[in-house]
Amino acid sequence: MYLFLVLSLHTLWVAVSIAMQHGHYDMCKTQTKSDEGIVWEYMACQPESRDMTPYLKVKLEPPNSTCGDPPEPFCAMGNPYMCNNECDASTKELAHPPELMFDSEGRNPSTFWQSVTWKNYPAPLQINVTLSWGKTIELTQNIAITFESGRPEKMILEKSLDYGLTWQPYQFYAADCLDAFRMEPKSVKDLTSSTVLDIICTEEYSTGYATHTKTISFEIKDRFAIFAGPRLHNMASLYSQLDTTKNLRDFFTVTDLRIRLLKPATGATFVDERNLERYFYAISDIKIHGRCKCNLHANSCTFTNNRLACDCEHNTTGQDCERCKKNYQGQAWSPGSYLTIPKGTANICVSSMPSNCYCYGHSNRCTYIEVVNTAVCVGCRHNTHGQQCEKCKKGFHRNGSAKLDDVNVCIANICDNELLRCQNGGVCHNNMRCLCPSGYTGILCEKQKCEDTGSCSSKSGQESVSHNLYLITMIIVTRLCTF
Incomplete structure (x- = not known):
């Protein structure tokens, strides 16, 4: 019985070897050992003649x-x-x-x-x-x-x-x-x-x-x-x-x-x-x-409803397995490769559902842009944009105290030349903060430094209070318009 089993296994191995030699790719994946344990190994495959x-x-x-x-x-x-x-x-x-x-x-x-x-x-x-x-x-x-x-x-x-x-x-x-x-x-x-x-x-x-x-x-x-x-x-x-x-x-x-x-x-x-x-x-x-023809992405082809179609593997779809499935467009579709012989290379479609690390948690979808040969996050949230949602939209700037995956990583700009202008000769720097002239301080340079020491005249104090009320009103109006 043992000899029969050995001979049978030898016969099977010879048959598999001959099939590989002649380019018969009748498996699309197999389990193999790796440092991470048992994993799937993908390979090119095609239906029998x-x-x-x-x-x-x-x-x-x-x-x-x-x-x-x-x-x-x-x-x-x-x-x-x-x-x-x-x-x-x-x-x-x-x-x-x-x-x-x-x-x-x-x-x-x-x-x-x-x-x-x-x-x-x-x-x-x-x-x-x-x-x-x-x-x-x-x-x-x-x-x-x-x-x-x-x-x-x-x-x-x-x-x-x-x-x-x-x-x-x-x-x-x-x-x-x-x-x-x-x-x-x-x-x-x-x-x-x-x-x-x-x-x-x-x-x-x-x-x-x-x-x-x-x-x-x-x-x-x-x-x-x-x-x-x-x-x-x-x-x-x-x-x-x-x-x-x-x-x-x-x-x-x-x-x-x-x-x-x-x-x-x-x-x-x-x-x-x-x-x-x-x-x-x-x-x-x-x-x-x-x-x-299944582009080396299927090992069988079925005839149903008077129509031939490949039984696609490798996250591909279509009558000829000619495109990636939805949510598997993380890179450009490609046919499988006969090389390296005998197993071939699968060129599987990879997930376009990014990990939190790739889009920093600001998007759950990305697409492959063939021209630049890279994946790009789609629909960035939390006022972000960019290939990996790593930049802030116009009108927002990076919150230096927040990490890239923080929902508050991008906060509204303090000043720009259109809505909230720096006062008293202050200059808006990078749409982020006002650079105030000597003698003035505050977010919009709206405050005299003398106020901190109490050395301002009463008139100056009244003007400062009025000016502050004006600024507060402008900020509230601007925020309401934004919403």
Whole structure:
């Protein structure tokens, strides 16, 4: 039993090591020992790669491009003179709707979507097949499109990163790249680390009708191999490149894919206008593997209410974990980092609810200002302001006898040039106190020094009393106006 347990633990450790080596971040946090005891250690994490076709929506342009309405005959591609096949949308056994591009294969005959035939020749038979997730997806394996008909002689695979607002080509496919797209034919194996993002035209997939040549691929793994090695044994190198090169990350990221079918297989250099039922598109299977893009802030992605969304960790939120939660904006949001391999760096969102030390108890909220790369207290109270509520508002000055966290740290100014002016030639210093001329004293220089010794004349005393009453009245009026 002990030996079995040891072997099981060893097997588990090997599996975890392999997962880490290949960049599978399936944990967002773990408990670890520190000087402070058991604490949470946060790390980058991401969902596992899986088949993404169950979560997509398909749209055809033009919308009436599926065969069968009205019913029409078509010819077998292997035998162009056997044209006794029929497509009929009203009969289940003879219908070929778009969803059959994604069903499980195995039925005999195989299930497939089929377009209308090229009955309107010489007008082009061009159809767009758009695949949408309503969510940002990171591709992890080759895209494979299997045709029941012959593979198209002219086709473009396109991608969108903004939910179909704009499109850019992923790869061109043609029987003759120069003729079709004015491009020299290339293979993905011709690419290097400096040309890995090049858009190429390939002739590898655009001829032939044999069963083993029905699939068109977009080679994700071959591009990965440029950094990770031919057997993808050095995924750490690939993840390092993905972490530091945004264009590389974006290249493998999509919200939508579009298959632009521009010319069906003809099997010859000319189109047989007497047998136009021979020419159509038919797709029996599409395989797309990837993962939800969660910016390395989630290890799972759920599909609820017909919508994919990341199960965000690290105090992040949003469909892609693309922003910090409310009250966790103490610093700028940032995606997790693949570095350092294997655990990665979480870049968690930190609390924007400051401790009493940060805002000195004069605010319970702060926000991160990216321009100055710092957190700033918001809504400072007790007549304070500043990054940490450490300064006094205009009209108030620092109470020298109070600490910074005292609610009375800022008290109203004694004088300014607008409301309460220094008397008898006194000068207001820093809006805080009056500098009195010789012979006068008091807060506003309103008092003669002779009053302290009793040597003032009676007239001077009466004037001083009147002046004091005037000052008191002014102070009361000023305070009432302030309120």
